[in-house]
Amino acid sequence: MVLSWIDWTVLAATLLTIVGYGTWVTRNNKSAQDYIKGGNSTKWWTIGLSVMATQASAITFLSTTGQAFSDGMGFVQFYFGLPIAMVIICAIFIPLYHRLKVYTAYEFLENRFDLKTRSLTAILFLIQRGLAAGITIFAPAIILSIVLGINIVYLNIIIGVLVIIYTVSGGTKAVTVTQKQQMFVIFAGMLAALFITLNLIPDEVTFGDALEIAGASGRMEVLDFSFDLENRYTVWSGLIGGTFLALSYFGTDQSQVQRYLSGKSMKEMQMGLLFNGLLKVPMQFFILLVGIMVFVFYQFNPSPLNFIDASTKTVLTSEYGDEYRSLQQKQNLLFTEKKELSLSLAKNESAILIEKISKLDSVEKTYRLESKFLIKKAIDSAYTTKYNALKSEVEALKSNPKSETYISKSEELNTLYKSAAKDTQTNDRDYMFIRFILNQLPVGLIGLLLAVILSAAMSSTASEINALATITSIDLYGRNIKEKKDDASMVRVTKWFTLGWGIVAIIIACFANLAENLIQLVNIIGSIFYGNVLGIFLLAFFFKHIKGNAVFTGALITQVIIIVGWWYDWMPYLWLNLFGCVLVIVITNLIQSVTKSK
Structure with a gap:
């Protein structure tokens, strides 16, 4: 695919304007207060947009649309717990952070427990968010590299740079002010995509008809109210697992906490998060x-x-090309029949047509x-x-189809x-x-x-890299390196850590690989760590008798168990958030x- 010069101009102008604006507006940030907390000058609506922009990565638009195309609207249940989490964070987390005037969420843990617990929790954050930062670059790069024919390494470097x-240049304030422009571009682009898609659907098919056709498939x-643990997305997994995931993400993940810690006041912080909860x-x-609607378009x-396209070209030029062409012919015949049925359904709703x-x-x-x-x-x-x-072994055993070996x-x-059909090299929903x-x-x-x-x-x-640099400089370097540090040196060190994490x-990103679905991969990585981290914070808030040694040991044991549970697929990943949270509380x-530790 060769883009026109108009598209290249729109793309380049948009990106360079955002980068230039963020660099220029924040060029005079010289104190740690300005660089790390944005000078505590951010208004509630900016906080809300910044929080949304932090979560809405390229994966959101590439994978979520693909998720809907393949499986439908059920994925929205994943977010049902988010508004609940926003209310809890506004009531408990924000007042505490504001009263303590912390730079990071993990400063509180040292005050409550000890330095090693603070450092452990910070390290858990650095591991999972460092991986996620690479994936957020890799996700659009791998896809754009294939469709535009640009080397993926170059794209990774361009996005990262x-x-x-x-x-x-500008730290937290630069991130926050640029995210307003980015969210404007995102909202405008998605609205335009929806209206253009609806316009491409036949005139005789109304929006209501389009929804009916999608419903027939x-x-x-x-909504899925079942209690089937094999089903990743249900009302219950969203309300329970999703609430715990959102509590940990928005309440303890520095990439989000840093967004609202820059607020002018506690009220501005709370209103910003509630704004996000209402709109997300x-x-x-x-x-x-x-x-x-893209699915309906393809009906x-x-x-x-x-x-x-690259995968299709590979198979068509291989020894399996004839088999693939045969499938394409079947697909074409199926399309003709589907199109006629969909038009009929638009004109006359019928249970038989829906069936x-x-x-x-299902055949497709x-x-x-x-x-x-x-x-x-x-x-x-x-x-x-x-x-x-x-296959040869199975053919040889066909004479005795009831034998245990054959089965x-x-x-x-x-x-x-x-497993081959779902292999990462052939997965195309993100494309x-x-x-x-x-x-x-x-x-x-x-x-x-x-x-x-x-x-x-x-x-x-x-x-992410802003938060990673802040945690590294404040929670690790600032507390574990014994040397005098003034305001200017902390800003300088944080800038170097920002460059390093970038x-x-x-x-x-250059060494990453596609998962079955990118948005699931990011949430899986988060779920492996978030439940444990949230449990540590809940221990700090509500279990006054718990001491530092117990929570440090309990957190280490819990993290090992969660990783084992994820590896052996004990439960859908959303439930790992609840499991990890409860487990660390119980073990601690x-x-x-038992030990009466101090």
Whole structure:
């Protein structure tokens, strides 16, 4: 895909304006108060937008729309606990932070427990947020590198350097002021994308019809009240697991805490978070809706079996090319039938039509699964050898289909097939929205939507490396290095740490790899650590008899157990937040009662 000069101009002008503005406005930040806490001059609506921008990375727009396209609106349940968490943080966390006049959330832990507990919690933050910073750069870079034909390493460096320029220059205030512009670009771009998508749907299909067509394919099932732990997204996992995740993220993660610590007053901080709590769920619903409308668009326009052109070209030129072409022909026939049924449904709602569309959608999902399987075989010769050998074993055992060996080998073959079809090299849901943008949107708007993706990447990455540098300088360097430190030296050291973490994020991005879904990967990384960290803070708030040694040991044991539980897939990742929080509280109380530690 070759962008027009208009799109390149819109993209470059948007990004350079944001970087230039952030650098210029904050060029005179010289004190630690200004550089780290933004001079405590931020108003509530700026705090709210900054908090939203920090969370709304490029992954949000690429993966959430793809999530809706593939699975529907159910993912919005993930955010149901967020408003609850905002109220709790405003009532408990913010008054405490404001009264203590802390630079970081972890300063409080030293006052309550001891230095080693503060340092441990800070290190847990640095690990998970350092990884996330790399992923927020990598997510748009891997996708844009493929669709635009630009080397991914160059894109990682470009995104990272742009962020480093204004974050090193202006610190927290630079991050906050640029996020206002970034959120404006994001809102404008997504609104434009929705209206253009609706305009591309046939005139006789109304917005209500579009929702009906999406519903016929199961995409409009928003609420799931089941208690099935195998289902990642339900009302209960969102309200319970989501609340604990949001409590830890917004209440203890420095990338968010630093946003509202820059507020003019406690009231401004609280209003900013409540503003975020009111808008976040509707915003995510809206982004999912964009993905749903793109899905409806493809009910009336041919869609590829796989949205990664490079993967399609690879399989078509391989020995599996004929099989893939056969799938494409089946997909074309299916599309013709789906289009007729969808038009009929728009004119006359019918339970029979809905059932037929649902069945065709299931068939199409099978085709997409098979296409990914063929791509995997074409890309990975080692996998092909293993698959063919196992298939031969199964064929040889067919004479006795009831034997344990045959059943075992058949299950192994089936597992291999499914894992191959979902392999990271063939996963294309994160590419769906960007492919739609480049192929269907008009010149100029393409540049704006690309600016949306890169602005989101820059805003979240800037917040992360700003927070990483603050934690490193205040919680580790400031408290563990015994030498005299004045205001100017702390600003200078924090700038160097900002540069260092920016470089680390770029390096992680260069060595990262795609997961099944990027937005899930970021939330999984957070869930592994957030429950434990939240539990430590709750111990500090509500368990006055707990001492530093007990919580330090309990936190270490808990973190090991959580990592083991995640590795062996004990539960859906959202529940790890609740599990980790409860576990560290229980273990710490047991250690305290047994050892009577100080």
